[in-house]
Amino acid sequence: MALASSHFDLGVLFITPEVYPLIKTGGLGDVSAALPAALRELNVDARLLIPGYPQVLRELEYKHTVAEFTALAQFPSSTLLSATLPSGASGDIPVFVIDCPALYQREGSPYVDAAGHNWPDNALRFGLLSKIGAVLASDASPLAWRPHIAHCNDWQSGLTPAYLHFHRGDRAASLMTIHNLAFQGVFPSDTVTQLGLPAACLDENGAEYYGGMSFLKAGLYYSDHIATVSPTYAREIQMAPLGFGMQGLLAERRKHISGIVNGIDTTEWDPATDPDLAGNYTAGNLAAKAANKQALQQVLELAVDPDIPLFGAVSRLTYQKGYDLLLQVAPQLSEMPAQLAVLGTGDAALAQELATLAQNNPGKIAVRIGFDEKLSHLIEAGADSFLMPSRFEPCGLNQMYSQRYGTPPLVHATGGLIDTVVDCTPATLADGTASGFLFHDMTPENFLSAIRRVTLAYHDKTAWRRLMKNGMANDFSWRSSATAYRNVYLSLRRPDPR
Ligand code: ADP
Ligand code: GLC
Numbered sequence: 237m238a239l240a241s242s243h244f245d246l247g248v249l250f251i252t253p254e255v256y257p258l259i260k261t262g263g264l265g266d267v268s269a270a271l272p273a274a275l276r277e278l279n280v281d282a283r284l285l286i287p288g289y290p291q292v293l294r295e296l297e298y299k300h301t302v303a304e305f306t307a308l309a310q311f312p313s314s315t316l317l318s319a320t321l322p323s324g325a326s327g328d329i330p331v332f333v334i335d336c337p338a339l340y341q342r343e344g345s346p347y348v349d350a351a352g353h354n355w356p357d358n359a360l361r362f363g364l365l366s367k368i369g370a371v372l373a374s375d376a377s378p379l380a381w382r383p384h385i386a387h388c389n390d391w392q393s394g395l396t397p398a399y400l401h402f403h404r405g406d407r408a409a410s411l412m413t414i415h416n417l418a419f420q421g422v423f424p425s426d427t428v429t430q431l432g433l434p435a436a437c438l439d440e441n442g443a444e445y446y447g448g449m450s451f452l453k454a455g456l457y458y459s460d461h462i463a464t465v466s467p468t469y470a471r472e473i474q475m476a477p478l479g480f481g482m483q484g485l486l487a488e489r490r491k492h493i494s495g496i497v498n499g500i501d502t503t504e505w506d507p508a509t510d511p512d513l514a515g516n517y518t519a520g521n522l523a524a525k526a527a528n529k530q531a532l533q534q535v536l537e538l539a540v541d542p543d544i545p546l547f548g549a550v551s552r553l554t555y556q557k558g559y560d561l562l563l564q565v566a567p568q569l570s571e572m573p574a575q576l577a578v579l580g581t582g583d584a585a586l587a588q589e590l591a592t593l594a595q596n597n598p599g600k601i602a603v604r605i606g607f608d609e610k611l612s613h614l615i616e617a618g619a620d621s622f623l624m625p626s627r628f629e630p631c632g633l634n635q636m637y638s639q640r641y642g643t644p645p646l647v648h649a650t651g652g653l654i655d656t657v658v659d660c661t662p663a664t665l666a667d668g669t670a671s672g673f674l675f676h677d678m679t680p681e682n683f684l685s686a687i688r689r690v691t692l693a694y695h696d697k698t699a700w701r702r703l704m705k706n707g708m709a710n711d712f713s714w715r716s717s718a719t720a721y722r723n724v725y726l727s728l729r730r731p732d733p734r
Pocket of ligand 2: 262264629630
């Protein structure tokens with residue numbers, strides 16, 4: 237990778253509620269680190285804006301204060317810090333951090349308390365993120381640096397386009413990326429005025445949503461352009477059921493929607509160098525793949541057996557991810573000569589059912605409840621095949637990590653999974669494109685027959701090796717998607733801010 241040039245021709249403020257490795261609950265954290273890094277390689281001066289959660293303040297070194305905000309609507313006072321996020325070969329990414337102890341100084345998840353309930357002041361927490369995003373992207377900014385584009389991500393920054401729309405003065409263009417339409421940031425209607433937006437914003441043509449207000453809807457309505465994280469999902473969300481109530485608005489704005497598939501961080505996720513593996517390997521030398529399988533079996537107390545197909549899964553445990561389907565096929569799966577390793581956290585009932593499943597199948601099914609970055613890498617490397625029975629999946633990253641790790645994924649045919657996995661058939665094996673397995677209707681029978689298809693293919697050593705190598709050869713790096721984002725920015729760019 238070339239070093240980022242110092243000659244930037246576009247400025248982008250990337251507003252996000254999470255960024256790896258500071259704070260991550262899912263794929264948005266990965267994307268928020270990797271996309272800005274890739275953009276900087278393309279002469280885009282991408283800078284991050286994130287809330288100052290304790291993890292962020294602890295991890296970031298050499299922070300200095302660049303602005304104070306004392307009179308923003310009903311928000312508590314806050315300080316804007318500037319720091320840099322180390323980012324491998326592409327150099328550091330500048331990051332602005334909102335230090336507001338009243339809103340962010342609490343341990344745990346950025347969105348929910350220890351019992352899994354939304355933080356009661358989430359409207360203020362992410363209203364402030366949105367508001368400061370808009371200030372920095374307009375002529376009200378106290379900073380010398382001004383972006384051409386405010387790039388918002390999910391509902392947590394959904395009000396930025398609304399603040400910018402109602403700003404009287406010079407402002408950046410706004411782009412709203414939907415990572416997941418199921419999370420909409422819905423609050424009581426008076427939130428609009430509490431957060432300093434005009435009452436006019438609370439309109440059907442605006443932020444109003446079934447009698448309340450929605451951060452995401454505001455972002456979708458007021459943004460200059462919308463992006464989402466795969467071309468298939470861009471189409472799916474213009475209809476029920478995956479439009480989750482926003483399909484009308486999205487269909488109306490269809491000419492202003494781009495589906496840009498996510499890439500992956502090929503430095504962070506590289507079996508040739510990954511420090512979390514028991515042994516490193518490449519497509520040309522797969523020998524250590526077996527050592528990872530053995531290590532995974534040992535760590536998870538599965539029977540050590542090099543020849544039994546081992547399925548892996550790493551996920552948030554939610555309705556979206558279809559783990560209820562996995563539980564439905566578990567009785568048959570446990571009868572098969574196969575093993576299963578699951579890592580996940582989220583829904584307590586699902587976690588409990590998975591834990592019971594593991595208890596009843598010692599040596600065959602292992603479940604770890606929690607968030608464990610290292611174990612997630614070992615599962616990608618040690619499993620033979622990776623399961624993603626997602627009910628819907630805007631993009632999905634693990635199916636790309638698995639391909640790069642020589643672990644062909646088995647996925648439900650939805651969203652970004654359709655765009656990134658090629659089903660294994662005699663034809664796709666022959667033309668060298670097969671990279672995994674897809675199943676169409678979301679039924680236990682279909683899922684089970686796909687699992688059987690994987691185990692059959694696994695025992696055909698020549699076919700399996702070809703499948704592994706096809707996936708490992710796929711280019712999932714960010715370069716082409718970052719170029720697509722750059723082109724969207726260029727099409728939105730307004731006259732220079734200064
Ligand atoms: P989503 O964003 O919907 O959760 P993605 O596939 O885009 O799905 O990204 C999920 C990311 O979060 C991946 O990097 C995955 O490895 C990681 N992840 C999810 N759950 C866990 C967990 N329990 N432990 C470690 N990593 C996890
Ligand atoms: C969301 C989606 C996932 C996507 C990720 C990053 O959380 O559920 O499919 O890969 O965001 O865009």
